[in-house]
Amino acid sequence: MSEHFEPVIIGFTCNWCSYRAADLAGTARLKYAPNVRLVRLMCSGRLDPTFVMKALSDGADGVLITGCHPGECHYVEQNYKTLRRYLLLRRLLQGMGIAPERVKLVWASAAEGAKLANEINSFVEEVRALGPLGWPQKLAGNVKEVEVAA
Amino acid sequence: MSTNNGKPKVGVYVCHCGTNIAHTVDVEQVRDWAAQALGAEGVVIARDYKFMCSSPGQELIEKDIKELGLERVVVAACSPHLHEMTFRNASKRAGLNPYLTELASIREQVSWVHTDKGLATEKAKAVVAGAVERVVKNEPLDEIKVPIHPATLVVGGGITGIQAALEIANAGYKVYLVEREPSIGGHMAQFDKTFPTLDCAACILTPRMFETGMHPNIELLTWSEVTQVAGYVGNFTVTIKKKPRYLKEELCTGCRICVEKCPKKVIDHVYEAGIGYRKAIYTSSAQAVPKFPVIDTANCNFFQKGTCKVCEKSCPTNAIDYEQKEQFLKVDVGNIILATGYDLFDARRVSNYGYGRLANVFTSIEFERMCNAAGPTSGKIVLRDGQTTPKTVGIIHCVGSRDRNYNNYCSSICCMQSLKFAHLVKERTGATVYDFYIDMRTPMKSYDEFYQRVLEEGTLFVRGKVAQVSDAARNAQEEGKLIIQVEDTLVGKQRRIPVDMVILSTGMQPRHDAKEVGKLFGIGCSSDGWFTEKHAKLDPVATMTEGVLIAGTAAGPKDIPASVAQGSAAAARVLNLIMRHEVTLEPIKAIIKQWQCSGCRICNGLCPFNAISFRAERRVSEINPALCQGCGTCVAACPAGAISGSGFSNDQILAQIDGLLMDVNPVSA
């Protein structure tokens, strides 16, 4: 693992809370690591686990899933469904030999720009510590060993 | 039609946003990169411009759509929440379906949050690539138009709700005004004088209350609460619970004989702020609108002990009805205005100021009632014993506000409220008045002039946050007094000031149930607990939920003029929609492809809006587009992949992920 490993992370955001938190972080000129690239969904409930697999298989080293706090979902209760899928997804990843810590779920309301920025920063460090996932390279057969889940 | 590598022709427009983006992102580099690296993805033209959202910026796009035959547009600029509409409209003007345009947020998500220009530029490229890959998969969508029901629901009958209701009713449209207390008027109905002009609150409010009560277009539902809200902008169905008053409104003349005769006196914690009494059958005041009393069953002799019935016996029109039950009514409305106001900060929480323990420490609302000519002391300013006039009075600002232990925010009205109190004490008692402030905040029209006036009247101002109010005398002079311990920051000294009476200028806080009420209407609260506006500056009365507006102190601390202005603003918004007769909704909906549906019904239970139903005869599920809110949870759950989410389809999202990771995954790119 190189000393200067910069992880690439895909972040899924909810249109009503965390995407707006990202907007707010911007308006407030908060600074955070440039490693995360965001995808806007209408709701974290839209998150099909396939999206996470797609991101990892396309070369992302980690995936951040963000949504409204429990009880604050714009669509009443869909974030609870996200939570369930997230827990299942982590077990699935473990079964595939991928550290489940590469996927993280964070709640951030539209008012929590600072929280989102902090969560991004700490997740970048967590994924940096895990090292590169390198799934595309593995798929291409260049790398033989499979990461052992923690 | 598409000649470009089989892909639709895409135009990419990178905005400098003055220097907002260009300062941290190499805009020209992003432009050139998009033209070259994304050529294979369909990009036929990439341009940059100082301000894409300006008229010339938009015209640039329109011209390209027409002349180059662009079939997709990506604008790399600010957040879609700011300008998605702007650029969709530009595309529409040039004849392109508006939903074939995407915004790539390289300001809020890149230039404003990163500092390294190289890294920021690389990230901007990834964000643009994501948007290009996505937009190629976008499909033209048709806007959905729905009719607007011309009636409006206003929740909360304080000055804000009254103003909003009157504006709409005077324009000729029906309003349901729901108030949870027995009468309307809110906090303002409790005051005596109002700053800065010192006009009497009742003199300016009562006529409005009457007008509201008598208005042919306003259906006043007091002692009522909303229990259920279904539907969406233009088409809400609201369930309202009418609590039993235990009297027949159609028979009651409002003579108040029952109130007079009722033998049971109870402390009135609502209208009289705990310093006055009311009966077990009561109206908040003699001018209450509506005029009908209500029985407080918890304190009524008949309801508690089964005997009494004095009110029934004394009623000249036989209006009393002990059997009355709560009623539920359903009304259809097109828009909803929430004007539920504020709660007062509970002064007991600041235990070092002694409220509740030291008799002669009063809260601001107690003092308002005391000053009111119709209040418990008939307007006399006296100590808790009800007779002694104070000779020295201390007024403390910012109680519960601007304090990390309680509320961080400034309640905005307490400085003026304190100055009003100082003036009233001086005028009515001639007492020496000390006013303890942290900063004097008097920014609105005629406010600072009022401060000057109170200064000239001789109120003694001490700049410093009061540490403690106590009755522990240290010398003869302090004996029997309340001692205010404060650091006078202008003199740089600790002072102990003995007074007879202390008034705590308690601030405002969100309604205790603001969160639940917000949830009922599908809107959120800020971290402080106030209802959140769509845009703090540019859209202060709208919310994230279309058709639900907020006004007055429900959205944050405000004085009366600002509350009234927001009441009118919200009403104008509603009238605007009513007069358009229909509203355009985002066509972001889930659709079940019937031929792919296996009828497993997994999706049925996932929809909180009951939009999905199972068609037993065809053994497939179906989505009602009018009820679908477009969250996409069912799309993600369908094991057969039979549900597609327009505007956020799997194809679009997977393509965006490909684009975002193009640089790290040359394999799939």
Ligand SMILES: Cc1cc2nc3c(=O)[nH]c(=O)nc-3n(C[C@H](O)[C@H](O)[C@H](O)COP(=O)(O)OP(=O)(O)OC[C@H]3O[C@@H](n4cnc5c(N)ncnc54)[C@H](O)[C@@H]3O)c2cc1C
């Ligand atoms: C002590 C004090 C003195 C003040 N003096 C002045 C002054 O001199 N000049 C000035 O400009 N401003 C003054 N203010 C500020 C003023 O009180 C407010 O600006 C104004 O009253 C706000 O009106 P509102 O309608 O927004 O809220 P409110 O007056 O709080 O009215 C809200 C109404 O909604 C009802 N309600 C709440 N929840 C529900 C629900 N779920 N369903 C149905 N109904 C509901 C409530 O019962 C209430 O009737 C003072 C404030 C205080 C605390």
